[in-house]
Amino acid sequence: MSVRAAPPEAPSTRKGRATRERVITAAADLMYRHGVAGTSTPAVRDAAGVSSSQIYHYFTDKDDLTRAVIAFQTETILSNQAPLLATLDGVEALRSWRDVVVDAARQQNGAGGCPLGSLSSELSDDHPGARDALAASFMAWSEAIRAGLEAMIDNGTLRPETDAATLSLALLAAVQGGLVLAQAQHTTDALEAALDAVIAHIHDHAVLPA
Amino acid sequence: MSVRAAPPEAPSTRKGRATRERVITAAADLMYRHGVAGTSTPAVRDAAGVSSSQIYHYFTDKDDLTRAVIAFQTETILSNQAPLLATLDGVEALRSWRDVVVDAARQQNGAGGCPLGSLSSELSDDHPGARDALAASFMAWSEAIRAGLEAMIDNGTLRPETDAATLSLALLAAVQGGLVLAQAQHTTDALEAALDAVIAHIHDHAVLPA
Structure with a gap:
């Protein structure tokens, strides 16, 4: 060019x-x-x-187009998940979000992985501009999850001292790692195991006594 | 050729x-x-x-060389981790394994990701032979983690009914997802958050009452 x-x-x-x-x-x-x-x-x-x-x-150039694709994939994921996450009113609602993530992976038998995770794996080391954009995308995604956990703090489901920032990173890592394994293994077993373990941790550590 | x-x-x-x-x-x-x-x-x-x-x-050909690389990376990871995992005698030992994983990522500031995870992200969809090899590698890795959890069952640290297979998948997914995020974010925050959440779940659900 x-x-x-x-x-x-x-x-x-x-x-x-x-x-x-x-x-x-x-x-x-x-x-x-x-x-x-x-x-x-x-x-x-x-x-x-x-x-x-x-x-x-x-x-x-191609880098410019790639950045537009990162923005598009981020917008697609967040527009699907953020409304669900922003209105979480309890652990059952968190499990519904988990089901949405798992069902999407199951529908393609695990193939493809996460669009953002795959782009990051390919680009982060050699393309600093793409890495910056992907770091911002993951930050926005974890912030959306965090907003959901904070809604659960606000409505009294989770204890006020719940570390929503750390737990949102744990949930996002569970999604990413579960999708990496699903892509190779063609099952969602690991995705489900990881999300269930982190949600159980959130449930048992953070839920106010009834 | x-x-x-x-x-x-x-x-x-x-x-x-x-x-x-x-x-x-x-x-x-x-x-x-x-x-x-x-x-x-x-x-x-x-x-x-x-x-x-x-x-x-x-x-x-290159596919043959790539399969040899997958075997080499699997052997490298397992020879580092399997001895540690096979002799887990308690939750503190599990946390020591977590520290080994986190320290390795921190030393390269998250760059690079997991050698097997990155290969899987690149190859699984378009190279069925590589995908089979990578699925077997992930299986061997989760089996090594499972052996560690079973050692903790055997020595009475974990309850006999602990689902070591599912929890080992959750731990491996936490590693993979944490490394995906570390590669983009250049911090190990998400890796630590995910491993800590799954280990806390294992600790609180499975440890026998003192």
Whole structure:
């Protein structure tokens, strides 16, 4: 690609936004299935049904497109989970969130892993910009979980001194590790075991006596 | 590469075994740092200080070399951890294992992730042979953890009805997910949170009353 004087501007028309979205969605799908290294710009172009010049109109380079995919995957996960997490009213509701996570993995027999976890595994060591974006994504995800635990503190389900920040990291790690193992083992056993263990710990340590 | 009539035989001489080991070690290091797709045979050749024909003398193709790397990384992890796990005599010993895992991640500031987890994330979806090998590796690792929990059952630390198989999967998922997050976040906070939560669950649910 030629050197550009400035990064592409955000599309100002509805059609432009739709084209940009179509490129991101196609790239996200290809990168999820084949990794970033295994996803070429021509493959994105063909999958999105756009021209190469349209891709380069909206994205400076592959790193720029990859950052847009990270933002897209983060938004997808959070828009699915945050409403559920923000209104947690008890341990049963936490278990319902766990079921949503497990069911999603089970539907694809564990294949694919977590879109963000897979991107992080591929990119974090060699691409500092992507690593920063992924660290921020994981932070946003753990903050959404933390919001759920804090809602449970607020409504009296969990003790006020419950360490919601640490427990939200434990739950997110259980999700990530469970999905790594599901991808290799094609079962959700480890995902369920890890989430159940952390939720049991939350339940037994933090729930106010009845 | 030319089509071969039969897969390469294991080296019969000490020098042959040393050459083969050198190729595997170099490939493991490169694949850990740059992924399998990012590791070329010439790069392995140069890093190992061997000729291409020596590599092809010992490995049919890159898939064959990758399987050898999976076996090498599994052996490395298990030879580090299995002796510690096999002699667990209490929850404090389990916490010592947790410290070994956390310290190893902290020493590289979380970078790199788990060698097996990273290989699985890259290979499981598109390389069924590698996925089978990685599933077996994770199984061997969780069996080593399970042996530790069973030693704690045998010596009376844990209740006889403790579900060592499920808890070992939860611990392994905590390790894997904690390492995924450490790679992006460059802290071991999530790794520690997840391991501590699962170990607290084991401690509080399974320890016999004093």
